[in-house]
Amino acid sequence: MKENKSKYAIMGILSMGPMSGYDIKKRFEKSLAYFWSESYGQIYPILKNLAKQGLATRSIKKQEGKPDRHIYALTDKGRKALQEWMIQPVGRLIGRHEILLKLFFGQQVSLADNIRQVEHFRKLQSQKLKEIKATEEVLKADHKDNPNLTYWLMTVRCGQYVNRAYLRWSDETLAVLRGMEQEGVIKNGN
Amino acid sequence: MKENKSKYAIMGILSMGPMSGYDIKKRFEKSLAYFWSESYGQIYPILKNLAKQGLATRSIKKQEGKPDRHIYALTDKGRKALQEWMIQPVGRLIGRHEILLKLFFGQQVSLADNIRQVEHFRKLQSQKLKEIKATEEVLKADHKDNPNLTYWLMTVRCGQYVNRAYLRWSDETLAVLRGMEQEGVIKNGN
DNA sequence: TAGAGCATGTAATAGGTTACATGATTAG
DNA sequence: CTAATCATGTAACCTATTACATGCTCTA
Numbered sequence: 001m002k003e004n005k006s007k008y009a010i011m012g013i014l015s016m017g018p019m020s021g022y023d024i025k026k027r028f029e030k031s032l033a034y035f036w037s038e039s040y041g042q043i044y045p046i047l048k049n050l051a052k053q054g055l056a057t058r059s060i061k062k063q064e065g066k067p068d069r070h071i072y073a074l075t076d077k078g079r080k081a082l083q084e085w086m087i088q089p090v091g092r093l094i095g096r097h098e099i100l101l102k103l104f105f106g107q108q109v110s111l112a113d114n115i116r117q118v119e120h121f122r123k124l125q126s127q128k129l130k131e132i133k134a135t136e137e138v139l140k141a142d143h144k145d146n147p148n149l150t151y152w153l154m155t156v157r158c159g160q161y162v163n164r165a166y167l168r169w170s171d172e173t174l175a176v177l178r179g180m181e182q183e184g185v186i187k188n189g190n
Numbered sequence: 191m192k193e194n195k196s197k198y199a200i201m202g203i204l205s206m207g208p209m210s211g212y213d214i215k216k217r218f219e220k221s222l223a224y225f226w227s228e229s230y231g232q233i234y235p236i237l238k239n240l241a242k243q244g245l246a247t248r249s250i251k252k253q254e255g256k257p258d259r260h261i262y263a264l265t266d267k268g269r270k271a272l273q274e275w276m277i278q279p280v281g282r283l284i285g286r287h288e289i290l291l292k293l294f295f296g297q298q299v300s301l302a303d304n305i306r307q308v309e310h311f312r313k314l315q316s317q318k319l320k321e322i323k324a325t326e327e328v329l330k331a332d333h334k335d336n337p338n339l340t341y342w343l344m345t346v347r348c349g350q351y352v353n354r355a356y357l358r359w360s361d362e363t364l365a366v367l368r369g370m371e372q373e374g375v376i377k378n379g380n
Numbered sequence: 381t382a383g384a385g386c387a388t389g390t391a392a393t394a395g396g397t398t399a400c401a402t403g404a405t406t407a408g
Numbered sequence: 409c410t411a412a413t414c415a416t417g418t419a420a421c422c423t424a425t426t427a428c429a430t431g432c433t434c435t436a
Contacts, residue, residue: 151296165355
C-alpha cells in the first residue's frame with residue numbers, strides 16, 4: 001500500500017475549491033511553504049492522473065491574451081479518497097537535518113567553523129520565524145470567516161513552537177562553543 | 191554544484207575510523223537515527239564510488255564462518271573533501287510534515303478524527319523523546335573520553351528541544367480541538 | 381527593452397527505498 | 409526448527425527537482 005503524499009497534498013488544496021495547477025503552486029507557496037511544497041514537475045502530471053482516475057474533473061477556461069486555464073475540481077470520489085487518507089495515522093517523520101549532521105562531525109573542523117555554521121543556521125531560523133508570522137497575518141486578514149482558519153492557525157503555531165526551539169537551541173549551543181573557545185585561549189595562554 | 195549529502199554523511203562516519211558498510215549502517219541506527227539515516231542501497235554503491243575517487247581505500251578482512259568484511263578508510267583527500275563540505279553554510283530545511291498537512295485540511299474530516307490524529311502524533315513524539323534520551327545515555331557511557339562527545343551531545347540536545355516543542359504544541363492543539371468539541375455539544379444541546 | 385507574471389507541460393536527472401539473492405552461524 | 413545476526417551487493421521502482429520549451433501582456 002504505497003501512498004503518494006504529493007497526490008493527497010494536491011487533492012487537499014483542491015478541496016478548498018476548483019483551481020488550476022498554477023493556482024495550486026501559488027497556494028503552496030503562500031500558505032504551506034514552511035511545512036510543505038510541490039514543484040510543477042509533480043503538480044501537472046498528478047493533476048492529469050487525478051482526472052484519469054475520476055478523482056477530479058477538468059474543464060478549460062479560455063482567456064484572451066493569456067494561456068487557457070485548466071481548472072480541476074475534486075469529485076465526490078476524490079473527496080472520499082482524501083478523507084480516507086486523512087484518517088490514516090501519520091508515520092514517523094524522518095527529517096534529514098544537515099546542521100546536526102555537520103555538528104555531529106564537528107571535531108573535523110575548527111571551533112570557529114562550527115560557530116559560524118550555527119550562527120548561520122540561527123539566522124535562517126529567525127528569518128523563517130518571520131515568514132511564518134507574516135503567513136499568520138495574511139491568513140488572519142484574508143480569511144477571517146473561513147471555517148478552515150482554525151486549522152490553518154494550528155499549523156502556524158506548530159511552526160512557531162518548533163522554530164523557537166531551534167533558536168533557543170542555537171543560543172545554548174553557541175554559548176557552549178564560545179565557552180570552549182575561551183578554554184582553548186586560557187590553555188594556550190598557560 | 192550538486193552535493194550529494196549521503197556521500198558526506200558516509201564520509202563523516204568514516205572519519206571516526208575505518209569500517210565496513212555494515213558497520214556504517216549500524217552507526218547510523220545507533221547514534222544518528224533521530225536526524226539522519228541511510229539504506230544499504232545508498233551505502234554500498236557510495237562506498238565503491240569513494241574508493242574509485244580516491245576518497246577512501248578498501249581492504250578485505252577474511253573471516254571464517256562469516257562473510258568477508260570490506261573495510262573502508264578515509265584518505266587524506268577524503269578528509270579534506272569532508273572538511274570542505276562541512277564549512278559550506280547549510281541550506282534551509284524543507285521538511286514535509288504529514289501531520290501539519292493533514293491538520294491543514296482538518297475541516298474535511300470530523301473533530302474526533304483530528305483529535306485522534308494529533309493524539310497519535312503526540313504518542314510518536316514522546317516515544318521518540320525516550321529514544322533520544324536512551325541514545326544520550328549510551329553515548330555518555332560508551333564514549334566518556336571521546337573528543338567527539340561534546341558535539342554528539344549538542345545534536346542530542348537539539349532533538350530534545352524540538353521534540354519537547356512538538357509535545358507542547360500537541361497539548362495546546364488538543365486543548366483547542368477538545369474545546370471545539372465542547373462548543374459543538376452545547377450548540378447541539380440548544 | 382528587459383524582466384516579471386501568466387500558464388501549460390515534458391525530459392533528463394538525481395535521490396532514495398524496498399525487495400531480492402546468497403549463505404553460514406548462533407541463540408532461543 | 410526458526411529467527412536473528414553477520415555481510416555483501418544489485419535491480420526495480422518510486423519520488424522529486426531542475427531545466428527547458430512556448431508565447432503573450434504588462435510594468436519599470
